[in-house]
Amino acid sequence: MNTRHDRRARYQHVYLHVPFCARRCSYCDFAIAVRREVPWQQFAQTVSRECDIRQVRGHVGPLRTVYLGGGTPSRLGISGVAAVLDALRRHVEWDEASEVTLEANPEDITVDAVRAWREAGVNRLSIGIQSFDDLVLSWMHRVHDAAGARRAVEAAREAGMDAFSLDLIFATPDRLARNWEQDLAQVVALAPDHVSLYGLTVEPHTPLGRWHARGQEHEAGEERYEREFLQAHEMLRAAGFEHYEVSNFARPGKRARHNSAYWSGAPYLGLGPSAHGFDGDARRWNIEAFAAWERTVGTLTDPVGGEEFLTRENRIAEGVYLGLRTTDGLPVEEVELSRLMLWQEAGWIRLDHRSDGVRAVCTAHGWLRLDALAADLTAFRSAR
Template sequence: MSGLYIHIPFCSSKCAYCGFYSVPSMKRKGEFLDVLKHEIVSRRAYLQGEKVETVYFGGGTPSLLKVEELETILKNLHDHFEIDPEAEITLEANPDTLSLDYLVGLRSMGVNRLSIGIQSFFDNDLTYLSRRHDSRHARQCVGWAREAGFDNITIDLIYGLPTSDAEQWSRNLDCFFELGLPHLSAYALTLEPNSILTKQIDLGKTSPVNEEDAVRDYGILCQKMAQQGFQHYEISNFCKPGMHSRHNASYWFGTPYAGFGPSAHSYDGKSRQWNVSSLEQYVGNGERNPEGLTDRKGGKTENGKLFEKEILTLEQRYDEYVMLRLRTMWGIDLKYLKSAMGERFSEHCERQAQPLIAQGRLSQRQGILFLNDEQMLFADGIAEELFW
């Protein structure tokens, strides 16, 4: 079992809060598609013949590509990897790029899960975030997606916004429920280093972000989603039973995956590698070698390649397992730790967990360590206390 991720690094413009790698220009699209094609071919052995169960087009804004361009990428993936006929094929889309015709095209080329970046159903929030769509168009896109034949639809919302309050956030969630969708990803607004929003706040040009608002909104989120029968399966993700993102779940289960395109990460079970976060370097006269792509004309990463690689030690794999699984409803399985990594790791984890359990920050049931709903927002800090 394995997954494929394709990073499409283009956006129509840069949203103020964005921390993802993308460029606000399509100028190098042709070169990108050419190098991407080659990268897929050159790394066809990366997953060692493992069957692919999920394909994910992320970005950036994958829906800026034409249906035919996405179809060509998918065909190339089919030609070089063994993709299960029942594979989950997700595409991230922004409302300002969607039309009914486009969505019909996506559905017929094989995309079966759509992730729409709505972020809010209130226009004052959307203006603050410098999104390109309005709430009316966002709803229209969900209607078109259904008409085009998508039933596996998820949307993103952002909470903790200074333009919103508890009531507005609660109404935002009601708008989501009215649409009857099976999945929601909800993220706290974070100030990414060097984002436009961070700079604007530093200069006093826009409203600052208050962490307490995010904690308040998270409480509302957890409560309302549970009332509506959604499973809280990861800090930021909620689904109707059986409708979780199979692709994202595979990251939390340590499934191997290959990532293509600038800034894409890959994992083969023993090592991680990540492509350079630069379209310039990715396409810049890429020269092929058996290990991937190297750059001829400067712009090299430290080791002269277009990706960096790290072989993970057992201790690093333990830390990753703890960090990733603590964020999920599946929790840390002490029996798995013992069998896969050894007794010293399961014992260390259990020992470190005791004070956290006593403080009510962690629970243990049948050999599994979980975070309670309201503690999920603090998962990273709690995980650090369990690290090796």
């Protein structure tokens, strides 16, 4: 058995990548496996074997969060979700108060399915709606329609799942004439406790990337991107949401605990094909393709695809970037204040004076310039 030992003694967060999808969305460049019939039993067994190979027992847990992402984890169905969570429970110490999130597409959500997922331990859903415009959904290659999205939310509530997040994509091509304000209004009307918004990006190895390369499709301009981002910021805040991270909004006390662990720099274990993990010193990622991951694990070999140790420069860059991503803010030193005052005057940040010192907190306008701001401050810190 070829094993690779993780250096961090304890992980309290697990990300499990479930690659299965009914269809590849036009914008998606994630590691997925399109399957008519999902081999959930084999998948659960392979996850269990990966846990054995990586010797996770004893240095994982008690788990504070578990996140089943993808792909489309809800494609595992009623039995598959339970089987995968049971596989994890056999290997790791489990905190029954942990947040257990399942990414789900509307077409997979029924009252019976949600009740079964809850019984298996899922206590939060992340529902991929993306739009309430049927033309836009068809263009995205989504399987559901707007009515199906609304039915899914109703089914989740009827089944007793009160904690759920709704995902939307903004900045779609101008020619689709998508009414972004109407999409936001429909999200507000459904009253979730969490909303995630993502700007559409063109990735080369996707249907959208090929359309773009052939000149058949064009990205939304920067002005539209900025307008829709700020419109979401204003409408969701007016509806009682806190814009607590670049792409995320939550009711008070309803922040996503798993993703918040990423942004705080906490170690987390990644399982499944293409899953990434972090042990506090290094990042590792698994073999990307499902078949190759399954085959490698089947030979009792660690399915690691690569590993990167963080240098001093890496740590500075990640600390700045992660700190500026959320309203928790980035601790700053006195020597940096003159530089940051210029940002504050431009309306990109505010300087919060707290009991533990001064923190730089991005405004919505600042988040639109996050990459540039983080790069500038990283260069300043690295040069010291």
